[in-house]
Amino acid sequence: MLLGTIIYGFINSAILALLAMGFNLTFGISGVANFAYGAVYIFSGFTVWIMLNTAGLPYLPSVIIAIFAAGALGILIYYAIIIRIKGMPLSEVMATFGLGLAIMELFRYFNFVGYKYKLPVFIDGSISIGDVYVDYQRLIIGLFAICLTFSLYLFTHHTKIGMACRAIAQDERTALTFGINSDVVGAFSMGLGCVLAAIAAIVILPLGTIAVEGGYEVLINALAVCIVGGLGSTVGILVASVLIGYSQTITANYLEPHWMMLVSLIAIAVVLVIKPSGMFSHQKELEERI
């Protein structure tokens, strides 16, 4: 039981971290809260499914197409919508929220509902660690979360465009004087956030079916993790997802699975009362707290 809790808690944390990473990255760099995030997640899942089952492509090309489609969608959203209302956070939220809703409900309208909408797992089968059975897909999720975190760290600290992103995040005007185009970086951050959503979808969705409601769930989970961890802080996201992930798993194992959703609610409430801007947010403290 204990070993199972530890392993499944880790996997749950990895799932939460993967879900929150893209949302957090976009917000951290360009300050845009992408409320269409859940819709992009669902969009990538269905794109893979369509490529596999309707177009009949092999797995790898369909995944690549889906990732590129998600990235293109993000950049398109930026240049079509966000760029016109940049700097008005509330308008950005409303516009992306409306767009996400439109995308998700469009899938519902075209009847993308049911058990046949499933993505294939990477490797079938399971392994036993001690006396706990874990299927390979869940292990791969854990692996992906770790790899993505490290590659994002390397990307933002050791590549030119990654450092440009951090520059924009820290001080947009000073970054402009260094010749960094804030619109290009903004569009890039939006695209990268959507690509991360697509990767999360491709890795996580094989565990269940692709459902439109899943999009709302993803957005809520991402928001919960971001509120607890502090928007725009990568360390915060990791700590928050471990915290929420483990407490959810413990609740599910020792109490009742129904109560799992309550954990994030309580976590949000506690964090808002004690430190409203989240556990690890420091750079935007002044603006957000007032």
Next chain:
Amino acid sequence: MKKRKERIDRGIKARSADIFALSSYREMLYLLAPGAIPVIGLLCFAPLLSAYWKEVVISTAVYALLAISWDMLMGAGLLSLGQSLFFGIGSYIAGTLNYYWGVSPFLTIPIATLVGGALCMVLLLPVLRLRGIYFAMVTLVLPLMFARLVEATRIFGGTEGLTGLTPFPNQMTAFYVIAVALLCALFGFRRIMSSDYGLVIKAINDNDRSVMNAGINIYWYKAQVLFMGASVGCFAGAFVTHLDMFAGMPGFALDYSIMPVAAAVVGGTGTFAGPMLGAFILVPLSEMLRALGALRIVFYGLFLVIFVVGIPEGIFSYIQQKYHQLERWVEVE
């Protein structure tokens, strides 16, 4: 020869705007006519409609109330993406009172309005210390989590909800209750926002730090705004509970969150009349498009995007401009 469009306030507006030295019936009519349209329309003409369309007007008025409540919150810079939180809480309070203790609708609705407003205010109080998108995030998350809570703990009837509640005596009673409530909310909020008190609220939205500088406790003001907005939302929830004789998880549905935002943005935020106008455009429209099913929500979403990006001031301000200003083409020298 180049021309440009010049807009000047009508003389009658300039005369009757500030000084209140009304010299003729014409000027009084000019001031009163716009306000009389919703009153006469709702109280005199709408009752003449068929029973089906009266039903539509009732549900439109419910959405209009939610949109006005949304606009009140937006007035203080609080963007709510979860009007269904207020709706659901109001609905459950009224439903519980009626289901377990058999309290009459004419008592449950006022109780749900006040207690629900206070409850929502307390729930959201911690978020008021933040500005920007945090409020939006938390209000989006809360109703969906409450729906889960009801589902998981099976309190208040769980997934089945509370059924068989006391209905209104007849359709006309329900109709007049909601119509009067809507008009009270509309004119009351407009009055509040044009007073000095409303000026402080607007200032919080524009520049909260300078309001703090003036020695005003902005959190107290925000809490009051939240109470007012939430109460109106709770009223709508309690009303619909007795109308449908049902309180349940659909009260927390996304419909009640997205529709008011779309209506308010289409109509024009910050005016209260705009959100009402938006609701009276969108809800009957969606009633006519009933055959489209899920596509309706797609339309709301797209309406929201188009208006936020393209026409952020909304339809109402366009109408206002036409009413108050003269337009003419003048030559550019």
